[in-house]
Amino acid sequence: MPLFDLQRVTQRFGDVAALAETSLSIYPGERVALVGSSGAGKSTLLRLLNGTLLPSQGEVWALGHPLGRLSSRQRRRVQRQIGTIYQQFHLVEPLRVVHNVNAGHLGRWPLWKAVLSLVYPLERDRAIAALHRVGIPEKLDARTENLSGGQQQRVAIARVLVQNPLVILADEPVSSLDPERSRDVMALLRELVVEDGKTLVVSLHTVELARQFCDRIIGLRQGRIVFDAPTAAISDAMLTQLYALEDEG
């Protein structure tokens, strides 16, 4: 059974179709890269997968559930199995790192526990274990806003580790980082996904990273899938065509 199943999905913003008539299946254990120039529909696709957006037409199935037809409570239960990492990290900067990591528990914690933990951080062992895996255990009690970009992205990944979802979505996770940090973060993501047997869907703006770290590459252009193939089968010609200027195509 596929983890995600898109059936003829169209997403319009006003008159613009950010994604048009797209069908797609993603299976457990895959490492999928979404590539294409900006505005091609990569972010829209990811936001459809995690339920932030409901499509204008068509249906998105996640983990065997039709996202658009669930109650908010049911949808939340599905969303707990989907972790997302963002380009701008989306951490709460005034909070200490431990709270941002613990936010991964919030889907499961009862309210009293969430409140108590803000006063007296709970499950510090889990938090430090997650931070250890991403390589910054010493930052447990640091204020998040004092961390560098690369460190903040590691905190965001630690939060997803604590959430422990079946699948990790990553929207341009390395676009705010320099090339060196980018490779580190991507290697970290691959390692975590492979070790825990998770699925990864990541949008990237550099094809090199996609080729290096993913086993399936989907090329998007103007809201449509141009190609969808195993990394080994991707030729330079396909990529050249993907990024060719509009009027030449």
Place this chain on the structure above:
Amino acid sequence: MTSAPPQTPAAASTGPVAPTAPVWTAGRVWLLVALGAIALSLIPTGLFRTDVVNGGGLPQLGRFARASLTPDLSAEFLAIAGQATVTTLFYAVCGTTLSVALGLVGGVLMSAVWWQAVFPQRRRPFGQVLRLGLAVPRAIHELIWGLFFVNIFGLDPLVAILGIAVPYGAIVAKVFADLLDETPRQPLQALLNSGVAPLPALLYTLLPQAFLDLLSYSFYRFECSIRSAAVLGIIGAGGLGYEIFLSLQSLRYEQLWTLFYALFALNGSVDVISALLRQRLDSPTRMDLNLKRQRSARAGVSSAALSGQPGTPASLGASRSPAWERRTRGAWGLGHALLTTLRERLWQALPAIALLLIVILIPVSFRWVGADYSKLWSPRTATLLGDVVRLATPIRITAADGAQLLQLSLQTLAMSVLAIALASVGGILLAFPAAYTFFLPGGLFSGTRESRMQRAIAWAGFIATRLVLLVCRAIPAPIWALVALFVFFPGILPGAIALGLHNLGILGRLKAEVIENLDQRPLLALQAQGAPAPSVFLYGVLPLTLTRFLAYSLYRWEVCMRETVIVGLVGAGGLGRLLTEQLSSFDYRGLVVSLGCFILLTFGVDAVSGAARRSLR
């Protein structure tokens, strides 16, 4: 710039022609409207037509003024004054605590972001509905609430606490909702996407993100609560207001001044601590910067001076321009050093003070005040509320009522306009000498080589204006009205003067803060190109501050409108007088009508002020 000569004759003939400057800009239209409103507002005062000044009251005023030098300092009365001060402080603490609690709940429920998190796919107007509903308690002044609660609960401390908590709760809710809606939502969305329920998601994102702003605003409300608690005392709730009213009625001016001094001390210290705290909360980054500077300043030979940066108010003394360092040697330097150390100490102790306030003062206040909360759900309260509803309905308005209401509404409007005109102009004039970045040694407009005498005058002027502002705002408007009634015949003029003086104190301080927070780099740049002080003022200071000044004044006009009620209490006329009369005679039917009229008037003023403020941006 426009008078700059063209570079070549050819450019003069073929160069671009400047379009004629627009004459009727939005600002000028609003200026005309404002001047017209002020002129029209003078008509109902009876100025120039009848006798408004009561010459017979002058000796009385003289006695009152002389008593300021001989306050009653007997141990017996000092004990009374002390107890009254503590009571007022504790009322304010309880009232603020409750209003912040109410405001937090209301603020979340009023915010657009909350309902968007709960119903992500559909738009629900719950927030707007609640916002509209809470506009009514917000429009009604604390005093009206207080008088109403006196009718229900009798003379219980509950009256003072609820009188503050109900309208302030509604105000805080609106501000909190706006703050939450302005906070970046991506972290919240990220948590919601991973299946977190709205409430814990809010707790872990928007609340910590907005926490400093929320706390800062809560402390500002506390400053306002002190003034409200004093006013509520006047209607019998106890505390300083009550004692002041008693002493004034029995013409014991010496006692009155003792109480005034207590009020100044209470108001002044709360304002200073709270303002510093707000400054520190507003920008933690600036604080960090400041702390770093302080460290480096201690380490080396005034390395802060090398940076040459003008001090932010947060870092007064810690980092001053080299000129400041040079000018403040000798005796003045010693005094300044002491002041700096004191301020630095206070600055560092601020979080501890805030924590102390919150952790200790709140429970102590609630215990001391000892309000009878069981009255909130007692059957007697329910019966009395039922009576109020029965007495208030059905609502009837006769033509005569309508005519009277219209006349009183116009009077009230005129009173608010005159009051804000006085407060605004006076506030601007006093704000400059009250700001320490201007005339004090080292300030922008002080000479480079000033004599000891000149410095002394500058300092004296600074301290005197600050004191005037403190006295103006610390004395509640109804007390100012009673004082004004010594020399004016009852009417809207003494009311307007009383409101104007009180708000002058508030606006003057706010405007001084604006001036002190001014980015000084453009001003220093103007000064560096040789512009004399008046030009720097016209081309730098005024453009940088005027918009903010006007915005504050317009906002304060809305407050003035609501406050016309409290000078009405002592007979200064307008709708406020009618409202308080109807409340004390249990005429609820009339009350509902005049209250409705007053609320409409308030909304009208809010709308005009809002439009004017938007056009300022």
